[in-house]
Amino acid sequence: MGKASKDKRDLYYRRAKEEGYRARSAFKLLQINEEFGIFSGVKRVVDLCAAPGSWSQVLSKELNKDTDETDRAKIVAVDLQPMTPIDGVTCLQADITHPKTLLKILQLFGGEPADFVCSDGAPDVTGLHDLDEYIQAQLVLCALQLTTCILRPGGTFVAKIFRGRDIDLLYSQFSYLFESVVCAKPRSSRGTSLEAFIVCQGYRPRPNWKPELDLTKSTEEFFEDAQIGKSYIGNDMEFPDAEERSIARFVACGDLEDGDSDATYVLNTNERKRNLEPVQMPTAPPYKKALELKRKGEMQRKS
Incomplete structure (x- = not known):
């Protein structure tokens, strides 16, 4: 989070900087936990698409509260971008779809499955x-591919989704794999955004299905043998009448007395005089070098 921003009057943006979180999204995970208690009994966690690391910060702080060094939770944060180290978190710069990433996580967990997997990633x-x-x-x-390979039965999965007209298909597919599937909207998530979070509790591995990551398979091919339902069009170009769809329960999270993420708050006099330093320096995106070459006119198309 930078030193100056057009969002400086956003209450959650300010609170994140004041409390040392790298992004305002930290409060989304905290409010989801307040509603669903997803941190209870969790000792092994995988944070996917973790950069810049605000969710990993929350996990490290909340899971290791009132614990000694021998009982600390094992937290692995995975992202393609580099991350500044976080106390109590192992950061992996890796691809979440690659089998080597799965093997590395299992190695860090001593061969034990994860209790909780989360993803706040978005394109x-x-x-x-x-x-x-x-x-x-x-x-x-x-x-979800990596989750099915590493999550223990009864475990929890939380991920960011965009609510669109076909989101019910995703709800239906998740309902095959989890006992409870809920669409959660934290108060810290702007109401004007399509963003929401799918909270899946009680993982149920599909019978006679052994998930294995394979770079040559698409997501549809990966779940083909799991029989969790898919969208398809018949020869007459119409959706089948018997196609199963489901609607997940919608839950708004967060205390009503918390700030409104869509509101603009006037800074008081003391806040105006205080210039908060960045919590974390910006990470370089993979395309940064290409942009620099383009600005210098050094990027040319291959004939």
């Missing part, structure tokens, strides 16, 4: 809602 939005929703759904399914 760079284009403004084309249908395209953004599709890409986000694919990212969620990629996170």
Whole structure:
């Protein structure tokens, strides 16, 4: 989070900087936990698409509260971008769809499965809602692929989703794998945003299905033998009448006395005089070098 921003009067933005969190999204996970108690009994966690690391900060702080060094939770944060180290968190710069990433996480857990897997990842939005929703759904399914390979029965999975017209298909697919599937909207998530979070509790591995990550398979091919339902069009170009869809229960999270994420708050006099330093320096995106070359005119198309 930078030193100056157009969001400086956003209450959650200010609170995140004051409390040392790297992003305002930390409060989304905290409010989800207040409603569902997802941190209870958790000792092994995987935070997918973790950068800049605000969710990992929350996990390290909350799970290791009132514990000694021998009983600390094992937290693994995975992202393609580099992350500044976080106390109590092992950071992996890796691809969440790669089998080597899964093996590395299992190695860090001593071969034991995870109790909780979460993902706050999202693509760079284009403004084309249908395209953004599709890409986000694919990212969620990629996170689910790794989750099915590492989550213990009865475990919990939480991921960011974009609520679109076909989100009920995603709810239906998750309902095959979890006892409870709920769509949660934390108060710290702007009401004007399509963003929400799917909270899945009580993981139920599909009978006679052994999930294995394979770079040559699409997400649809990965879940093909799991029989969790898919969207398809018949030869007559119509959706089958018997296609199963489900609607997840919608829950608003967060204390009503907390700030409104869509409101603008006037800074008081003391806050105006105080210039908060960045919690974490910006990380370089993978395309930064390409942008620098383009500005210098050194990038040329190959003939």
